[in-house]
Structure formats: C-alpha cells, structure tokens
Amino acid sequence: MKDYKRYIIAVSLLTVSFLYIFTSNETGVARIFVNLLTFAGIYGLAAIGINVHFGWTGLLNFGHAAFMGIGAYTTILLIPHALGREGVVIETGLPLPLAVIIGMLAAALLGLILGLPTLRLRGDYLAIVTIAAAEIFRLLIRDFEDITGGVYGVIQFSEALQSLRPNFITNLATSIEVSSSQLWVGVITWILIIFTLLFLNRLQKSPWGRALRAVREDEDAVRALGKNAVWLKLQSFMLGASIGGLSGILLAFNYGTLQVSTFVPVLTFYLWAALILGGVGSLAGPALGAVIFWVIISGTDSLAEIFFENANGQQLAGVRFVFVGLLIMFTMIFTPSGILGKKEELLLDIK
Amino acid sequence: MTSNKLLSVSSLKKSFGGLQAVNVDSLEFSENEITSLIGPNGAGKTTFFDLLTKFQNPDQGNIFFEGENVTSFQSYKLARLGMTRTFQLTRVFEKMSVLENMQFSGSSVKNESISRSLIKGKSLNNFEKELEIEVDKILELLNLSHMKYSYARELSGGQKKLLELGRALIRKPKLLLLDEPLAGVNPKLAEEILDIIKNLSIEGINIIMVEHNINAVMKISERVVVMAEGKIIADGEPEAIRNNENVIEAYLGKVNE
Amino acid sequence: MIEQLGNGLLLGLIVAIASVSLSLLYGVTRIVNFAHGEIIALGAVLTLFFSSSPESSFLYLDRFSPLGSSFIVSSIASILLCGLFGALLELCLFRPLRKNNYGNVAVLVITIGLSIFLRHIFLLFASAKPASYALDLQKREDYFGIQLTPRNVQVLIIGSVVMILVGLFLTYTKTGRAMRAVRDSSELASVSGINSDYIITLTWIFSSMLAGFTGIIQGVINNVRWNMGFLILLLIFAGSILGGIGTSFGAMFGGFIIGMLVQLSVGLSFMDGHTEAKNAIALALMILILLIRPQGIFGSKERIS
Structure with missing residues (x-):
C-alpha cells in the first residue's frame, strides 16, 4: 500500500469516528469530545512507549501498566497530596517538573531491573516477566497501604498541575461547557505527544535508531558486527518505559485521584490494541490508533445495552474487553501492519 | 600458555549430550595467510567457528587472539578486537x-x-x-x-553473500572468518568472490574460511586444516593435504572426485 | 507454616498438572499460549454450568439455566468439551496461522487477544463473583498432621494418579512418544514418518483436556471465578521457568514447588498482614531464577537464547 493511501484511510476513519460521536450524542458533545481526546491522547502516549519496545526493537512488553503506575505513584507521592483511609494530608513536596522527571526515571529504573535478567534470553521470557511484574506491582501497591494509600488511593494532588493552568484555557472551557481541569490535562497531553514524536523521529533516523532496527531483525548478526545487542535493547526498554511513566502521570491527573485499580494488568492490553490498530512501528500510528480505539470502545457501551438491561459497570467492562480481545486478534491476523504501519517492515517473521 | 600468533586455541572442547562436537588440542593461525577449514558434514567446523567467535561457549579450553586470552570475552567484544565473521546461512538485515x-x-x-x-x-x-x-x-x-x-x-542469494562480506569488510577486520562464502552461489559469482578474498589477503587481512568447494579451497588457500568428528586430522599445505591418507579416508575418496 | 502444608500440597498439585499441560503444548507447537489459563477456567466454568441446580443464579443471562447434572458426569463432559475446544482452536485458528507462516511473535500476540476475549466472555456469561460447586461442605480432618477435608484428599489422590498416567502416556504409548519426538525436533520427526499436523492436533486436545481437569479441581478446592485462569497462568509460567521450559518433568517439579511456596509463604512472619502479596513472592522468585539460572533447574542452556 502506498503511503498516501494509508493516510487517506486514516483521515477517513477519523472523520467517520468524529461524525459518529456528533450524531450519536445530542447534548454535551464538547464534553464527550474533550473526554475522549484526553483519554485517547494519554493512551496514545503510553502506546508510543510500547511502540519503541515492540515496533522498533521487537521487545514484547505486556506489563506497561507497571511502568505507568510506578511513574504515577512516584511523581504524585513526591508532590503535596492526601493519602489513604484517613486522608493524611502531606503539604510539602517537590516542584512538579522535578517530580515528573523523577517519576520517569523511576519507570526507566524498573525497566532496567526487569530488562537485565530477561533481555539476554529469548523474547517470550520478557513477555512473561513483564506481565508478572505488572501483577506484582498491583499486589504491592494494594498491600503497602502506609506508603501508597492501598485500595483507598491518593487524592488532592491535582492542584500542582491545575495551578499552572493559563486563563485562556479556563475561559475556553467555560465557553464550551467542559471541565477546565480536564481540558488542561488534554492540552498538555497532546503537546507532550507532539514533543515526544519529534524527539523519537530524530532518534529513529539516527545511527541509534538504525542499530535498534538491526537488533530487531537479527541479534546474532548485530553481535558479529561488534555491537552490544543487549545494551541496545536495554536502552530501548528504558526509553519506552519512561514514556510509559509519563503517560501514567497524566492518567493520574486526568482522573484527579490515584487508584491502584487504574493500573491493573489489563490496561496494557488496551494499549496493545491501540498500537496494533494504528500500526506497529510507525511513528504516529499509536496515537491515531488510540483515538479510533476509544471511539470503538465508546461504541461498545451502547452494544452492551442491547444484551443487558441496565448493564452494570462489570458488564460494560466485560463487553469492552471482549471487543479489545477480538480487535487484537483480528487486526493481528488480517491487517497486521495496522492503519499506518509499513508492510515491508512488519515483524511477522521475527524469532 | 600465551602465543604471539594471531589466533590460537588450546584443548578446546565442546559436546552436546554425549556427542563430542569439537575436541581440538592445539591449533594456531599465523598472520598473512588464507587458511581453509574442511571436513565431511558434521565434522564440527561450524561449531568450531562458533567457539572461536564466542557464539557458543566451550566446555573447556582457551582461545588467544594476538596473545591475549579472550576465552571469557563476549562475542561482540571479540568482534571489536578485529575478528569478524559471516554465517553459513546468510544473515543480512532483510x-x-x-x-x-x-x-x-x-x-x-x-x-x-x-x-x-x-x-x-x-x-x-x-x-x-x-x-x-x-x-x-x-x-x-x-x-x-x-x-x-x-x-x-x-537481493539474490549470491548478492546477499556479497553484502555480508561487504558488511564485514567495512569494519576493517584483522581477521575475517568466512563460513561457507561460496555456498549456493553460481559458479561465475563464486569466481568473483574468490578473487575478492584473494585480494583482501594481499591487502593484509587474515582469512579463515570453512568451505565445501574443494577445488576453490585448493586454489586459494595457503594452508588447509581438516576436521573429522571434532578433531583435527590433518594440517598443511594444499598439496600435502590432497595426498594425505587420513583425509582421503575421512572423505572416502571425495577429494579425488 | 505447618497449617498451610495441606493447602500447599493442593496448590502445588494444581500448578504442577497445569504446568505439564502448558509445557507439552509449548514443546510441540512452540506457541507460548497466553490463553491456556482460559482453557483451565473453561473446564471449571463448564462444570459449574452443568452441575449447579437450575435455580442457582450465578449466570447473568436468564436465558441459560444450569443443568443440575451429577458432578462426576459434569466433570467428564467438561473435560471432553475442553478437548474439543482445543481441537477447534488448532483447526480453525492455529493451523491456518502456521500454514501462512505467521511468526512466533504474531501468534503470541494473537493468544493474548484470545485470552482477553475468552476471559471476558466468562465474566459476561458466568460468575462475576466467586461461585462454588453444589457439593456438601466438609470439615478439615487430621491426616498425618496435615489438615485436609476428605474431598481434598480425594483430589490429591486423583490428581496424583492423573499425573502418573500422563507420565506413563508420554513414555510408553506410541502417541506419547511421537509427541516427544515432535517436541525435540519437528524436522527429525517428519523424516521418520510422523505426521506432525496430526500430532499437534492430538497435543492440543490432550493439553486442553488436562487444563480443563486442572480447572475443575481448582474449582473444587477454592471456587470458580471468571479470572481464575489469569492468576494461575502466572504461577504456571513461574513453575515452568523454575523447572526449565520444555521439559515435562521439570515443569511438574517447578509447578509443584511454586504452588507449595505460594501457600507456605502465608505462614512466614514478615508476611503478617500482607497475605495479598503471596503471589508476588512466587513471581519475584521467577525473576530471580531468570537472573541466576535462566535455563531452570532441569532445562538445557540451548533452549533459552
């Protein structure tokens, strides 16, 4: 498929998606729109992290929720917040930008810890270890309530970000009747996506990016040419993990509370669905995939209503994930290069 | 034991299950020569190559490169020292x-x-x-x-072999280990590749190659090492090897075909 | 710690059988099947559906009511259906993928999609809350100092017998030997006249039946939950890695150790008030094993890189 054809398909899919949203909601379209684009942006950013792992380097990371979670918990616990069952208020903290950087570094560090034992081994081991790490992370956060707030979570931390909100955002939010804090998170998210993509674009075309692609194809040949394949994989793993950490921080600010239930292992599969849909290996694919994915997902809610009268939360989630599973399977089987991926560079025959 | 030779090994052993794949007491490669490693299928040539380049770890024994004991080095470190290899099944980044x-x-x-x-x-x-x-x-x-x-x-199969060779050359290696550089290549291209190899040797790159094409081996090698069942059974100039009884026996007369 | 020994034996047995079934499937097909946990859950859910009384209300959809058959009949039917399901997966999904040269990574991602799909089908159609089989409640009694219910003892005996039968099957029957031959080298096997498509299908059936059986006994000992497959899958992976991926005996041993460890860790003093974290210990041990002896206890080095 020619490049321009892929973009035509992408633009038409986006148009249809947005038309669907406008026609299926009579009131509060702006609110739904901002909500959707904010979530899609955050998931897109997280999926970009997985793309660095899988699309660029061929690494199977099924525990991205852990990277997102560790970024979020590290950052939020370093800024003023209230914690746990009693809501213990902690008023002192680091400035937000510093806390964000430490959060991203913490995610990269987790990447290092998980990568060291597994990146020497065959690819499936990384898949198993990352999926286990996400479960360990969830169990530990739940269990160590004194530090993490346990199942009661962390609250009252949004001020650190919302106090930076410029007036025109507040005014815009008021005029189109949307939540000003969510609009602010959404705007920041998409700005960060653009910066991340520019940054990654530069890297992809550099000797480093070239080396990663070589690793993705044939590690033995890379070794024979005097390059340390494990170190290259480790760097890629840490980079993608820190992008995941950043998206986790944004997700926490978008919810306004930090809950362990946000970073459950299945979150990762949302991201994989978005990534595969958008196109593995392509730069903008994950972000595009995330937007279309969210439209599909919001469509499944009305589908759930057909099967269940007054569907409860669990049933809605059930129907959503049935679709997520089908989406991953069918895209991988029938159009494995997704919407924007290059068929020529597809990973299908990787070991 | 150290050596001033380019590459040497001592009591190098590797076995898979009960099978002794490589069992080489002592072997040295000197500078400025083309050495060919030949032997019947399953003689352990490729495994020996893998051991030399540390793509597999020997069970015991030592490897020295330019006098330095490199037995514990990882493969990419060896490559950085100037030892570059190619693969039997071509491995270009497709x-x-x-x-x-x-x-x-x-x-x-x-x-x-x-x-x-x-x-x-x-x-x-x-x-x-x-x-x-x-x-x-x-x-x-x-x-x-x-x-x-x-x-x-x-690229065609032969062109891939060339690309792999080129990819090794751009690293300006001191020692080039070629694993069947002529396998699956048409006769005309094989001639070209042989010429290239010869020129490289003249330019001062040391070459060790595994090759099944006996005529080609005899034509360009200065030294031929014969392996069978993991052991070195003969080692010398091409003419001497051609008439060596052990070799003829190992090949069941194949050399004279 | 001793009071956990009975639970440890039971979980050890479950993880051991499940690990053997996953390891055999992996060995023969080279598929890391992330949906294996869902086949385990399928066995448990089907048995629940067949054996519960028609009045019980754990199903969301009123259109389906449980059948109320006897537990033994329900179990056997469920195991057979699991085998059928495995065959269908092979014939309708994995064989076409294999024939079209889908790589290992693509197939792995597809099994992930399959597992999410199946798991949430269970959530929608079966119990969102933990459900139990319609079996009478039993008290724990003392067997050689170990606290177990009589039914637990039956499960231990049946499970051990199944495990021995599996071992005998793989060692002495023609089919079992053929499976091992394909596992060790599919090329070699095809040279010696073994039809690997046929053997792979048989492996899917056999492995899925074994998985279904694991699900049923897991349901007897604990309860039936829609997401029971996911957690046990992680323990299976931990067990297989500990024992050495690709070896049936190693998987059995590793699985047993992991299951025991998870239960026994509850009794450790530093675990006081942290019972949730017991699974984390097994998973952390798995990561540690990969760091120091990645081929596992019984595995060979060549299989891992």
Whole structure:
C-alpha cells in the first residue's frame, strides 16, 4: 500500500469516528469530545512507549501498566497530596517538573531491573516477566497501604498541575461547557505527544535508531558486527518505559485521584490494541490508533445495552474487553501492519 | 600458555549430550595467510567457528587472539578486537536497505550512543557522510552499487553473500572468518568472490574460511586444516593435504572426485 | 507454616498438572499460549454450568439455566468439551496461522487477544463473583498432621494418579512418544514418518483436556471465578521457568514447588498482614531464577537464547 493511501484511510476513519460521536450524542458533545481526546491522547502516549519496545526493537512488553503506575505513584507521592483511609494530608513536596522527571526515571529504573535478567534470553521470557511484574506491582501497591494509600488511593494532588493552568484555557472551557481541569490535562497531553514524536523521529533516523532496527531483525548478526545487542535493547526498554511513566502521570491527573485499580494488568492490553490498530512501528500510528480505539470502545457501551438491561459497570467492562480481545486478534491476523504501519517492515517473521 | 600468533586455541572442547562436537588440542593461525577449514558434514567446523567467535561457549579450553586470552570475552567484544565473521546461512538485515546494512556495520559504537544520536551535531553528520563514501567504495568493489537503496531482501542469494562480506569488510577486520562464502552461489559469482578474498589477503587481512568447494579451497588457500568428528586430522599445505591418507579416508575418496 | 502444608500440597498439585499441560503444548507447537489459563477456567466454568441446580443464579443471562447434572458426569463432559475446544482452536485458528507462516511473535500476540476475549466472555456469561460447586461442605480432618477435608484428599489422590498416567502416556504409548519426538525436533520427526499436523492436533486436545481437569479441581478446592485462569497462568509460567521450559518433568517439579511456596509463604512472619502479596513472592522468585539460572533447574542452556 502506498503511503498516501494509508493516510487517506486514516483521515477517513477519523472523520467517520468524529461524525459518529456528533450524531450519536445530542447534548454535551464538547464534553464527550474533550473526554475522549484526553483519554485517547494519554493512551496514545503510553502506546508510543510500547511502540519503541515492540515496533522498533521487537521487545514484547505486556506489563506497561507497571511502568505507568510506578511513574504515577512516584511523581504524585513526591508532590503535596492526601493519602489513604484517613486522608493524611502531606503539604510539602517537590516542584512538579522535578517530580515528573523523577517519576520517569523511576519507570526507566524498573525497566532496567526487569530488562537485565530477561533481555539476554529469548523474547517470550520478557513477555512473561513483564506481565508478572505488572501483577506484582498491583499486589504491592494494594498491600503497602502506609506508603501508597492501598485500595483507598491518593487524592488532592491535582492542584500542582491545575495551578499552572493559563486563563485562556479556563475561559475556553467555560465557553464550551467542559471541565477546565480536564481540558488542561488534554492540552498538555497532546503537546507532550507532539514533543515526544519529534524527539523519537530524530532518534529513529539516527545511527541509534538504525542499530535498534538491526537488533530487531537479527541479534546474532548485530553481535558479529561488534555491537552490544543487549545494551541496545536495554536502552530501548528504558526509553519506552519512561514514556510509559509519563503517560501514567497524566492518567493520574486526568482522573484527579490515584487508584491502584487504574493500573491493573489489563490496561496494557488496551494499549496493545491501540498500537496494533494504528500500526506497529510507525511513528504516529499509536496515537491515531488510540483515538479510533476509544471511539470503538465508546461504541461498545451502547452494544452492551442491547444484551443487558441496565448493564452494570462489570458488564460494560466485560463487553469492552471482549471487543479489545477480538480487535487484537483480528487486526493481528488480517491487517497486521495496522492503519499506518509499513508492510515491508512488519515483524511477522521475527524469532 | 600465551602465543604471539594471531589466533590460537588450546584443548578446546565442546559436546552436546554425549556427542563430542569439537575436541581440538592445539591449533594456531599465523598472520598473512588464507587458511581453509574442511571436513565431511558434521565434522564440527561450524561449531568450531562458533567457539572461536564466542557464539557458543566451550566446555573447556582457551582461545588467544594476538596473545591475549579472550576465552571469557563476549562475542561482540571479540568482534571489536578485529575478528569478524559471516554465517553459513546468510544473515543480512532483510528489512533494511543495502546502504543501511553497511552503515550500521561501519558506524562506531560512540556514534550509536543515544545522547549523540539525539544531539546529532556536525561531527556526527560528518562521520555519516564519510561512512557513506566508504560504503560506496566497498559496494563498487562488490558490484552492488546498483542495489544501494534496495531492501536487502530483494537481493539474490549470491548478492546477499556479497553484502555480508561487504558488511564485514567495512569494519576493517584483522581477521575475517568466512563460513561457507561460496555456498549456493553460481559458479561465475563464486569466481568473483574468490578473487575478492584473494585480494583482501594481499591487502593484509587474515582469512579463515570453512568451505565445501574443494577445488576453490585448493586454489586459494595457503594452508588447509581438516576436521573429522571434532578433531583435527590433518594440517598443511594444499598439496600435502590432497595426498594425505587420513583425509582421503575421512572423505572416502571425495577429494579425488 | 505447618497449617498451610495441606493447602500447599493442593496448590502445588494444581500448578504442577497445569504446568505439564502448558509445557507439552509449548514443546510441540512452540506457541507460548497466553490463553491456556482460559482453557483451565473453561473446564471449571463448564462444570459449574452443568452441575449447579437450575435455580442457582450465578449466570447473568436468564436465558441459560444450569443443568443440575451429577458432578462426576459434569466433570467428564467438561473435560471432553475442553478437548474439543482445543481441537477447534488448532483447526480453525492455529493451523491456518502456521500454514501462512505467521511468526512466533504474531501468534503470541494473537493468544493474548484470545485470552482477553475468552476471559471476558466468562465474566459476561458466568460468575462475576466467586461461585462454588453444589457439593456438601466438609470439615478439615487430621491426616498425618496435615489438615485436609476428605474431598481434598480425594483430589490429591486423583490428581496424583492423573499425573502418573500422563507420565506413563508420554513414555510408553506410541502417541506419547511421537509427541516427544515432535517436541525435540519437528524436522527429525517428519523424516521418520510422523505426521506432525496430526500430532499437534492430538497435543492440543490432550493439553486442553488436562487444563480443563486442572480447572475443575481448582474449582473444587477454592471456587470458580471468571479470572481464575489469569492468576494461575502466572504461577504456571513461574513453575515452568523454575523447572526449565520444555521439559515435562521439570515443569511438574517447578509447578509443584511454586504452588507449595505460594501457600507456605502465608505462614512466614514478615508476611503478617500482607497475605495479598503471596503471589508476588512466587513471581519475584521467577525473576530471580531468570537472573541466576535462566535455563531452570532441569532445562538445557540451548533452549533459552
């Protein structure tokens, strides 16, 4: 498929998606729109992290929720917040930008810890270890309530970000009747996506990016040419993990509370669905995939209503994930290069 | 034990299950020669290559490169010392262009660091430009210039062998280990590859190769080492090997075919 | 710690059988099947559906009411259906993928999609809350100092017998030997006249039946939950890695150790008030094993890189 054809398909899919949203909601379209684009942006950013792992380097990371979670918990616990069952208020903290950087570094560090034992081994081991790490992370956060707030979570931390909100955002939010804090998170998210993509674009075309692609194809040949394949994989793993950490921080600010239930292992599969849909290996694919994915997902809610009268939360989630599973399977089987991926560079025959 | 020779091994052993794949007491390779490693199928030649380049770990024994004990080195470290190998089944990066294959091989580890790649200063750009000039020279030598921008997967089997050779050459190796450089290559191209190998040797690159094409081996080698069942059964000049009884026995007369 | 020994034996047995079934499937097909946990859950859910009384209300959809058959009949029917399901997966999904040369990574991602799909089908159609089989409640009694219910003892005996039968099957029957031959080298096997498509299908059936059986006994000992497959899958992976991926005996041993460890860790003093974290210990041990002896206890080095 020619490049321009892929973009035509992408633009038409986006148009249809947005038309669907406008026609299926009579009131509060702006609110739904901002909500959707904010979530899609955050998931897109997280999926970009997985793309660095899988699309660029061929690494199977099924525990991205852990990277997102560790970024979020590290950052939020370093800024003023209230914690746990009693809501213990902690008023002192680091400035937000510093806390964000430490959060991203913490995610990269987790990447290092998980990568060291597994990146020497065959690819499936990384898949198993990352999926286990996400479960360990969830169990530990739940269990160590004194530090993490346990199942009661962390609250009252949004001020650190919302106090930076410029007036025109507040005014815009008021005029189109949307939540000003969510609009602010959404705007920041998409700005960060653009910066991340520019940054990654530069890297992809550099000797480093070239080396990663070589690793993705044939590690033995890379070794024979005097390059340390494990170190290259480790760097890629840490980079993608820190992008995941950043998206986790944004997700926490978008919810306004930090809950362990946000970073459950299945979150990762949302991201994989978005990534595969958008196109593995392509730069903008994950972000595009995330937007279309969210439209599909919001469509499944009305589908759930057909099967269940007054569907409860669990049933809605059930129907959503049935679709997520089908989406991953069918895209991988029938159009494995997704919407924007290059068929020529597809990973299908990787070991 | 140390040695001033280019590459030497002592009591190198490797077995799989009960099978002794490699059992070499002592072997030395000197500078400025083309050495061929021959032997019947399953003689342990490729395993021996894998041990020399540390793609497999020996059960026991030592490997010395330029007098240094490199037995504990990882494969990529050995390659950095100037030992570059090719593979029996060609391993080019199929989803990268011929140019990128060569550039990747030729670029220094320093230039591939993430920070340098990100800042991408003038010096990096200059390096990449110089590298491309170097690539062009080698592609010219290998008759691959017309395929420079093609995906490596579009190359014929023989061209892939050439690209793999080129990818090794751009690293300016001291020692080149070629695993069946002529396998699956048409006779005309085989002649070309042999000429290239010979020229490389004249230019001072040391070559060890595994090859089944006995005529080619006899033609260009200065020394032939014969392996059978993991052991060295003969070692000498091509003429002497041709008449060695052990070798004839191991091959069941194949040499004289 | 001793009071956990009975639970440890039971979980050890479950993880051991499940690990053997996953390891055999992996060995023969080279598929890391992330949906294996869902086949385990399928066995448990089907048995629940067949054996519960028609009045019980754990199903969301009123259109389906449980059948109320006897537990033994329900179990056997469920195991057979699991085998059928495995055959269908092979014939309708994995064989076409294999024939079209889909790589290992693509197939792995597809099994992930399959597992999410199946798991949430269970959530929608079966119990969102933990459900139990319609079996009478039993008290724990003392067996050689170990606290177990009589039914637990039956499960231990039946499970051990199944495990021994599996071992005998793989060692002495023609089919079992053929499976091992394909596992060790599919090329070699095809040279010696073994039809690997046929053997792979048989492996899917056999492995899925074994998985279904594991699900049923897991349901007897604990309860039936829609997501029971996911957690046990992680323990299976931990067990297989500990024992050494690709060896049936190693998987059995590793699985047993992991299951025991998870239960026994509850009794450790530093675990006081942290019972949730017991699974984390097994998973952390798995990561540690990969760091120091990645081929596992019984595995060979060549299989891992």
